Amino acid sequence: MGIHHITAIAGDPQRNLDFYSGLLGLRLVKLTVNFDDPASYHLYYGDEIGRPGSILTFFPWPGGQRGRQGTGQIATVALAVPPGALGFWIERLLSQGIKYEGPSRRFDEQVLAFKDPDELLLELVATAGAAEAVPWAEGPVPAEHAIRGLHGATIWEDGDRGTAQLLTETLGFEAADEAGGLHRFQSKQEGLGTVVNLRKAPGFWRGAGGVGTVHHMAFRAATDQEQLEKRSTIEDLGLAITPVIDRQYFHSVYFREPGGVLFEIATDGPGFAIDESVAELGSHLQLPPMYQSDRPAIERALPPLRLPHAAARETT
Secondary structure, eight states: OOEEEEEEEESOHHHHHIIIIIISOOEEEEEEEETTEEEEEEEEEESSSOOTTSEEEEEEOTTOOBOBOOBSEEEEEEEEEOTTOHHHHHHHHHHTTOOEEEEEEETTEEEEEEEOTTOOEEEEEEOHHHHTSOOOTTSSSOTTTOOOEEEEEEEEESSOSSHHHHHHHTSOEEEEEEETTEEEEEESSOSSSOEEEEEEOTTOOBOBOSBTSEEEEEEEESSHHHHHHHHHHHHHTTOOBOOOEEOSSEEEEEEEOTTSOEEEEEEEEEOGGGSSOGGGTTSSBOOOGGGGGGHHHHHHHSOOOOOOOOOOOOOO
16 A cells, blocks of 8 residues: 555654754645644645655644653654765765764665654665655755655564554555564555564563654555545454544544554545645645634644745755
8 A cells, every 4th residue: 555644743843844844855745733633733744746655744742742762653754765865965964963873774775864853763765766756846955865755664563463464464565574673564556655664672661652753654545445445444353443534635544553553544635735736835824624714713822933935956
């Protein structure tokens, strides 16, 4: 099925925006609110139009309790860059005083590891598949080095209570490789967001949700019908799963996989250009119809944000 998006929890929204849109050069494709908590933002980053597989989103909770990476959790988010781009990214991280580890080789790919301002574990993975993806040409990072989207994610589990079986038998992944306690699963679908790594860490402490941790990971369904079929299959496995929920830009169902990680299945459509043009994506606060009448109160409750302006492409 491939990964549709990954959602994490941040602290200060401006700091998050400056890091992901400014330093990492991702496009803010949608500025909206958490549909379940309209007093907080939901920030969506991605490629030019927020294609499934390119999307990384955040719930910013200013003053929120810090989480803890551990088992039963998606611990690391990996972003895809073209082969040969890591030299550029090392210089860019150094220029901002950001510590990093690597590059190191893993499964025949070069990996650069670092943390965001909330200490979310991130990786840049130089992979041949990224070279074929279309970069955001108007971003602050030169297109030849730009992040293309998601490479994948790493789940930490205390053993394996059925996660691998769910990935292979239900979600369309194949067991691909194993090295150093890391088991790689590869989507049968081509493109971005095709990798899930499972790290077995028996005896390691349990993760706790909060600022600096991943909230959930969504897998792709091409259509509403495919989503309903997958929902039925998952329900037949005895896993509790929600009804379909309209998230405006896609339709979603949620369930917890056997190890406790919150998974989602999200439809590819209708996409982010249904309420603003592609040229204006992320430039204004967008609210779903159920909150439009409350816009003045919602805008007063949200902290102000300095949104990214069109910037000349850097040449270094």
